[in-house]
Amino acid sequence: MDITTFITNFANQFDDTDASEFTANTKFKELDEWSSLTALTIIAMVDEEYNVKIKGDDIRASQTIQNVFDIVKSRL
Amino acid sequence: MYNPFSLQGKTILITGASSGIGRATAIECSKMGATLIITGRNKERLQETFMQLEGEGHQQITGDLTTEEAIKEIAAFCPALQGVLFCAGIGDYTVTKFITSEKLLNVLHVNLISPVLLTRYLLTNKKIQKGASLVYISSTGATHLAPGLGIYGASKGGLNSMVKAFAIELASRNIRANAIMPSMVKTELLGTLDTISAEDWEKDEAKYPLGYGKPSDIAYAAIYLFSDASKWITGTELQMDGGRNLQ
Numbered sequence: 450m451d452i453t454t455f456i457t458n459f460a461n462q463f464d465d466t467d468a469s470e471f472t473a474n475t476k477f478k479e480l481d482e483w484s485s486l487t488a489l490t491i492i493a494m495v496d497e498e499y500n501v502k503i504k505g506d507d508i509r510a511s512q513t514i515q516n517v518f519d520i521v522k523s524r525l
Numbered sequence: 526m527y528n529p530f531s532l533q534g535k536t537i538l539i540t541g542a543s544s545g546i547g548r549a550t551a552i553e554c555s556k557m558g559a560t561l562i563i564t565g566r567n568k569e570r571l572q573e574t575f576m577q578l579e580g581e582g583h584q585q586i587t588g589d590l591t592t593e594e595a596i597k598e599i600a601a602f603c604p605a606l607q608g609v610l611f612c613a614g615i616g617d618y619t620v621t622k623f624i625t626s627e628k629l630l631n632v633l634h635v636n637l638i639s640p641v642l643l644t645r646y647l648l649t650n651k652k653i654q655k656g657a658s659l660v661y662i663s664s665t666g667a668t669h670l671a672p673g674l675g676i677y678g679a680s681k682g683g684l685n686s687m688v689k690a691f692a693i694e695l696a697s698r699n700i701r702a703n704a705i706m707p708s709m710v711k712t713e714l715l716g717t718l719d720t721i722s723a724e725d726w727e728k729d730e731a732k733y734p735l736g737y738g739k740p741s742d743i744a745y746a747a748i749y750l751f752s753d754a755s756k757w758i759t760g761t762e763l764q765m766d767g768g769r770n771l772q
């Protein structure tokens with residue numbers, strides 16, 4: 450599992466935030482576009498792309514994209 | 526003793542009786558004097574419900590309601606019925622961008638197609654007696670949506686329409702069909718919705734003036750709809766939400 454692809458997949462779930470704004474250290478919940486809907490979308494993306502189930506609690510516990518990546522990686 | 530809400534002498538079929546609302550309703554109906562036919566997929570959990578039923582003469586049958594064979598089997602197994610609770614159902618939180626035909630069909634199958642087909646086969650097997658009451662567990666999700674609730678809402682909205690059609694078609698035989706639309710009730714189903722964090726659940730419950738519901742709250746409404754006390758009520762949707770949707 451590769452962080453660059455993960456960041457791309459993550460960024461893909463946003464429609465109005467430029468892809469260049471996303472790095473491993475992006476605090477995604479501080480983005481204007483972030484909402485409970487985006488949270489559900491990220492969970493669905495992880496399920497579809499990585500076949501890993503993450504929970505609402507995992508998103509809540511994460512600050513950066515790296516944090517989410519680490520959770521997904523640990524469950525592969 | 527005077528009791529217009531008694532279920533004495535009534536035989537009632539309950540689907541989804543191995544858990545949550547279906548289980549609570551089966552137990553409460555047995556306490557009101559009904560004879561129960563209970564069904565679910567999981568044999569052990571169904572047996573747990575069965576052990577908690579009061580009185581004699583109850584029966585149980587397992588089956589997966591997404592297969593038409595199981596539906597036909599359950600319909601054939603039943604004796605003459607004065608009531609049916611269609612309670613088997615699943616939750617879903619798929620956001621639109623990730624809907625697949627597989628996910629869509631799965632939810633529709635359990636929540637909409639199975640109660641409709643079971644109604645059909647119970648009718649063609651002549652199991653639904655004159656004056657019987659059919660109760661369908663819908664959801665406020667049919668009318669009050671949230672992100673990710675589209676498929677679930679569509680399944681329950683579709684069910685509400687079918688219930689009205691049943692009410693119209695069956696009224697000439699005094700058979701009544703009604704829907705109960707609960708908002709959040711604390712059951713095993715909530716545990717399957719783990720896309721929602723514990724903290725978000727707490728925030729959500731705070732929006733309910735009377736808090737989340739209990740399975741027994743829904744059971745008591747079902748008892749009323751099964752009893753002869755509600756014999757003038759058909760085609761309605763009883764919203765039960767602890768005041769959640771008042772404002």
Ligand SMILES: NC(=O)c1ccc[n+]([C@@H]2O[C@H](COP(=O)([O-])OP(=O)(O)OC[C@H]3O[C@@H](n4cnc5c(N)ncnc54)[C@H](OP(=O)(O)O)[C@@H]3O)[C@@H](O)[C@H]2O)c1
Pocket residue numbers: 540541542543544545546547565566567568570588589590591612613614615616635662663664665706707708709710711712713714715
């Ligand atoms: N809990 C809520 O907040 C809430 C709110 C509004 C509406 N509802 C509705 O209330 C109903 C009951 O929900 P609940 O909260 O009591 O859920 P639950 O505790 O998860 O119970 C669901 C029941 O449905 C059965 N079931 C599921 N899929 C089935 C299938 N393919 N074939 C046969 N049986 C199947 C389960 O059987 P097994 O366990 O044996 O598999 C179980 O008995 C559902 O229709 C739900 O949509 C619930």
